[in-house]
Amino acid sequence: xxxxxxxxxxxxxxxxxxxxxxxxxxxxxxxxxxxxxxxxxxxxxxxxxxxxxxxxxxxxxxxxxxxxxxxxxxxxxxxxxxxxxxxxxxxxxxxxxxxxxxxxxxxxxxxxxxxxxxxxxxxxxxxxxxxxxxxxxxxxxxxxxxxxxxxxxxxxxxxxxxxxxxxxxxxxxxxxxxxxxxxxxxxxxxxxxxxxxxxxxxxxxxxxxxxxxxxxxxxxxxxxxxxxxxxxxxxxxxxxxxxxxxxxxxxxxxxxxxxxxxxxxxxxxxxxxxxxxxxxxxxxxxxxxxxxxxxxxxxxxxxxxxx
Amino acid sequence: xxxxxxxxxxxxxxxxxxxxxxxxxxxxxxxxxxxxxxxxxxxxxxxxxxxxxxxxxxxxxxxxxxxxxxxxxxxxxxxxxxxxxxxxxxxxxxxxxxxxxxxxxxxxxxxxxxxxxxxxxxxxxxxxxxxxxxxxxxxxxxxxxxxxxxxxxxxxxxxxxxxxxxxxxxxxxxxxxxxxxxxxxxxxxxxxxxxxxxxxxxxxxxxxxxxxxxxxxxxxxxxxxxxxxxxxxxxxxxxxxxxxxxxx
Numbered sequence: 001x002x003x004x005x006x007x008x009x010x011x012x013x014x015x016x017x018x019x020x021x022x023x024x025x026x027x028x029x030x031x032x033x034x035x036x037x038x039x040x041x042x043x044x045x046x047x048x049x050x051x052x053x054x055x056x057x058x059x060x061x062x063x064x065x066x067x068x069x070x071x072x073x074x075x076x077x078x079x080x081x082x083x084x085x086x087x088x089x090x091x092x093x094x095x096x097x098x099x100x101x102x103x104x105x106x107x108x109x110x111x112x113x114x115x116x117x118x119x120x121x122x123x124x125x126x127x128x129x130x131x132x133x134x135x136x137x138x139x140x141x142x143x144x145x146x147x148x149x150x151x152x153x154x155x156x157x158x159x160x161x162x163x164x165x166x167x168x169x170x171x172x173x174x175x176x177x178x179x180x181x182x183x184x185x186x187x188x189x190x191x192x193x194x195x196x197x198x199x200x201x202x203x204x205x206x207x208x209x210x211x212x213x214x215x216x217x218x219x220x221x222x223x224x225x226x227x228x229x230x231x232x233x234x235x236x237x238x239x240x241x242x243x244x245x246x247x248x249x250x251x252x253x254x255x256x257x258x259x260x261x262x263x264x265x266x267x268x269x270x271x272x273x274x275x276x277x278x279x280x281x282x283x284x285x286x287x288x289x290x291x292x293x294x295x296x297x298x299x300x301x302x303x304x305x306x307x
Numbered sequence: 308x309x310x311x312x313x314x315x316x317x318x319x320x321x322x323x324x325x326x327x328x329x330x331x332x333x334x335x336x337x338x339x340x341x342x343x344x345x346x347x348x349x350x351x352x353x354x355x356x357x358x359x360x361x362x363x364x365x366x367x368x369x370x371x372x373x374x375x376x377x378x379x380x381x382x383x384x385x386x387x388x389x390x391x392x393x394x395x396x397x398x399x400x401x402x403x404x405x406x407x408x409x410x411x412x413x414x415x416x417x418x419x420x421x422x423x424x425x426x427x428x429x430x431x432x433x434x435x436x437x438x439x440x441x442x443x444x445x446x447x448x449x450x451x452x453x454x455x456x457x458x459x460x461x462x463x464x465x466x467x468x469x470x471x472x473x474x475x476x477x478x479x480x481x482x483x484x485x486x487x488x489x490x491x492x493x494x495x496x497x498x499x500x501x502x503x504x505x506x507x508x509x510x511x512x513x514x515x516x517x518x519x520x521x522x523x524x525x526x527x528x529x530x531x532x533x534x535x536x537x538x539x540x541x542x543x544x545x546x547x548x549x550x551x552x553x554x555x
Contacts, residue, residue, distance in 0.1 A: 050407060
């Protein structure tokens with residue numbers, strides 16, 4: 001549905017997006033994860049034909065981004081929730097949606113039905129005639145999402161839709177995205193909220209100007225941080241720690257109460273040796289498991305490595 | 308370019324303006340005030356005691372000059388709407404979602420132009436009709452004929468006022484792309500009135516006879532050239548990439 005190849009954007013000497021190649025499947029929720037200034041918004045703007053690309057290729061549903069004739073077709077099939085909601089504050093919720101529905105060429109009957117459905121679904125129908133200026137941040141964000149959906153787009157770009165929302169409003173927005181996921185829309189979600197990406201997205205790309213990694217949350221957790229052995233002892237002591245450090249000099253051993261985390265290569269193959277070392281040093285093992293790094297650890301490792 | 312898309316953008320702006328009392332007052336009240344005030348001044352000057360009262364010859368000089376007030380208004384009033392229309396969207400950050408719709412930059416610009424052009428033109432037209440009717444009413448006895456309408460006023464209202472308004476709108480698009488405060492945009496945008504005050508003063512100081520239609524056509528030609536230059540600059544300023552990456 002969305003394909004890019006070496007997509008690059010430069011502003012003078014500054015490279016905002018550097019050679020990004022990715023593929024997003026139809027019906028997929030694709031998370032674009034990265035710190036502030038990583039190029040997430042610039043990427044979305046390029047894909048939405050809002051700004052030009054400096055080099056590389058991008059295609060949305062087969063249409064070429066950057067080709068003037070294709071740009072209008074692309075904009076007809078996408079919906080955008082920008083990082084700033086950008087509502088017409090003096091106009092009512094209904095008017096805000098109606099203007100956009102008209103710009104997408106929806107008939108009056110379609111508009112009435114779609115707007116009612118969307119506002120009802122988002123719990124805003126009772127406020128349809130109220131000026132957007134009086135809405136809370138969460139309500140404004142919901143209205144911005146409704147606006148992006150008013151023409152029933154195949155692809156939805158969302159640029160940090162839960163940023164600056166209180167936890168309750170953020171949850172409402174996330175739940176709504178989960179509902180959209182069930183409708184098999186393709187959703188491209190910019191976020192720097194790792195938990196959100198982990199919960200909502202089928203696949204995630206980590207961007208820091210360059211694309212650092214792409215995969216499912218589970219793949220990413222394994223990809224960089226790798227796996228580690230977690231040993232739960234009845235009591236940790238210096239003898240056990242000393243034995244592990246001398247026998248596995250390449251490993252990083254951390255202690256949290258009676259729990260030891262041993263970060264080393266090929267942990268699954270080395271569990272027997274680790275258990276042997278602990279037992280010989282007088283340690284009593286309650287459990288031993290191989291655990292993956294968290295998405296947060298993966299993300300931080302990748303971003304710090306690049307910086 | 309699709310006019311339908313531009314008209315939807317314009318209708319959005321119209322809907323917004325109806326909620327803004329300051330815009331309504333500026334657009335409609337000022338032309339109405341002028342349309343009543345100028346005939347009142349005319350009536351007063353022709354009713355003063357003998358020796359001080361305006362003669363028919365004075366009135367024939369005074370009335371074309373008065374009608375030029377509507378040209379000056381055409382250089383001011385659209386500034387309020389155009390700057391609000393563009394800087395207002397900048398402040399509300401509503402241009403990005405609008406640009407993401409299947410609407411071209413030119414259609415958005417045209418829509419904003421229509422929204423800034425039509426209400427002032429309507430208000431100026433209504434104001435000038437009231438002005439001409441009342442002026443004829445108070446001067447007919449002294450002049451012995453109805454001074455308005457005439458070709459000078461027709462040229463002024465249907466050629467120069469639209470060109471002046473267009474110039475004002477284009478200038479305000481350029482100004483709006485450089486500032487992010489509606490009031491500053493309106494103040495800088497209103498500087499467009501200066502050339503029209505200059506035209507009025509040139510008439511008063513007898514550099515140009517503004518009662519001669521040919522002279523007005525020459526001025527209109529110059530305005531049309533300036534309009535074309537400003538259109539080019541405004542179109543360059545209203546480019547989606549510029550708007551999203553360089554507008555402050």
